[in-house]
Amino acid sequence: MKQLRWFPVFLLGLILFGCAAGGVYSLRLRYEPSKELPSLQQKMGPVVAIAPFKDERADTLYIGLHTPFQGRTMYYKSDPFPLEAAIREPLQEVLLKKGLKTTVLPAWDGRPESLKAIDADSVLMIQIKKFWIEGKDDLLLRTSIKASVHLTIHLGVKKEGKAFTKNVEVEREKTVFGGGSEQIGQMINEIVTDVFDAFLLNPY
Numbered sequence: 087m088k089q090l091r092w093f094p095v096f097l098l099g100l101i102l103f104g105c106a107a108g109g110v111y112s113l114r115l116r117y118e119p120s121k122e123l124p125s126l127q128q129k130m131g132p133v134v135a136i137a138p139f140k141d142e143r144a145d146t147l148y149i150g151l152h153t154p155f156q157g158r159t160m161y162y163k164s165d166p167f168p169l170e171a172a173i174r175e176p177l178q179e180v181l182l183k184k185g186l187k188t189t190v191l192p193a194w195d196g197r198p199e200s201l202k203a204i205d206a207d208s209v210l211m212i213q214i215k216k217f218w219i220e221g222k223d224d225l226l227l228r229t230s231i232k233a234s235v236h237l238t239i240h241l242g243v244k245k246e247g248k249a250f251t252k253n254v255e256v257e258r259e260k261t262v263f264g265g266g267s268e269q270i271g272q273m274i275n276e277i278v279t280d281v282f283d284a285f286l287l288n289p290y
Contacts, residue, residue, distance in 0.1 A: 108157060108158025108159060108160055109158070109160060109161070110148075110160075110161045110162070110163055111160055111161070111162055111163070111267060112162070112163055112164070112165035112167070113149065113150070113162045113163070113164060113165060113219075113267070113270065113271045113274060114165045114271065115164055115165065115166075115172040115173065115176060115274070115275060115278060116176055116275050116278070116279075117176035117177055117179075117180055117275075117278050117279055117282050118279065119180060119279070119282070119283055119286070120279050120280075120283055121283050121287060123180075123184060123283075123286050123287065124287065125184075126181065126184045126185075126186055126286060126289075127184075127185065127186060129243070129289045129290070130186065130207065130208045130210075130241070130243065130289060131186075131206075131207020131208050131243070131244065131245065132185075132186060132187060132207060133186070133187045133188075133189060133205075133206045133207045133208075134181055134186050134187070134188050134189075134206060134207065134208050134209070134210055135188070135189050135190070135191040135194075135204055135205075135206035135208070135209045135210070136174065136178060136188055136189070136190055136191060136209075136210055136211075137191045137193065137194035137209055137210065137211035137240075138170070138191075138192070138193065138211070139170040139173055139174050139211065139212045139213075139214065140170065140211075140212070140213045140214065141168060141169050141170050141214045141217075142213055142214060142215055143169075143214060143215070143216065143217065143218075146168060146169065147163065148161045148162060148163055149162050149163065149164050149169060149217055149218060149219065149274070150162040150218055150219035150220055150221075150233075150270065150274070151220055151221075152220070152221040152222075152223075152229075152266065152267065152270060153220075153221070153222045153223065154223045155223040155224060155225060155227075160267075162219070162267075162270070169214060169217060170214065173212060173214065173217075173237075173278075174212070176278070176282075177282055180282070180286070189205075189206055191204065191206070191209060194209050194211055194240075194242070196211065196240055196242070196249055197249065198242060198247055198248050198249040200242075201242045201243075201244045201247070201249070202244070204242075204244070206244070207243070207244050207245065208241060208242060208243045208244060209240075209241070209242040210239075210240070210241055211239075211240040211241075212237055212238065212239050212240070213237065213238040213240070214236075214237060215236040215237065215238060216234050216235060216236035216255075217234075217235050217236075217237075218233065218234050218235075219231065219232070219233040219234075219270055219273060219274045220232050220233075221266070221269070221270050227263060227264060228261050228262065228263055229261065229262050229263075229264070229266065229269065230259065230260075230261045231259060231260055231261070231262065231269060231270055231273055232257075232258075232259040233256075233257070233258050233259070233273055233274055233277055234255075234256070234257045235254075235255070235256045235257075235274075235277050235278075235281065236253070236254070236255045236256075237253075237254050237281060238251065238252070238253050238254075239251070239252045239253075239254060239285055241289055241290055243289075243290065246290075248290075250289070250290035252285065252290075254281050254284070254285070256277050256280065256281060258273065258276075258277060260273070
């Protein structure tokens with residue numbers, strides 16, 4: 087019975103905290119492969135040029151929000167910021183760990199004909215079409231989380247003389263008890279990992 091008496095106090099505390107919360111928070115994007123990746127040099131070559139990643143979303147400032155049952159909405163920015171860097175840096179770190187050398191390419195037009203003039207074995211470029219995660223609390227202290235990611239991955243491979251394009255779209259949702267930034271960050275990083283695992287396992 088004591089636990090039942092304390093529940094309204096606990097609920098009131100959460101509501102009051104929600105009223106004081108709000109603002110902008112950072113979500114750290116990470117990519118730690120969950121699968122054993124093959125030798126990437128066989129597919130991509132020893133040197134990969136990283137062309138500028140492009141964030142083509144209408145709103146490039148935020149990557150999501152969390153709406154408490156009571157109080158102000160919390161908005162999320164990517165860490166690192168902007169989102170292009172948050173997507174590029176973890177992927178580039180994994181390429182380096184797999185023994186590939188990466189270089190920076192100022193621009194790439196996406197055409198296979200232009201690969202001959204590039205001093206690298208392959209070129210990687212990503213367009214960010216959609217990248218959004220949203221959490222919403224209800225009266226029962228549950229958080230419904232929905233995420234949607236759409237990336238267009240371009241890979242030009244000099245030895246093949248071809249430019250390959252993959253459109254990857256992932257939509258995911260779940261409901262958790264007592265969720266928040268930790269659960270929201272976990273879900274978006276799970277999606278990032280799934281997307282890049284699938285790409286590196288089969289680049290083209």
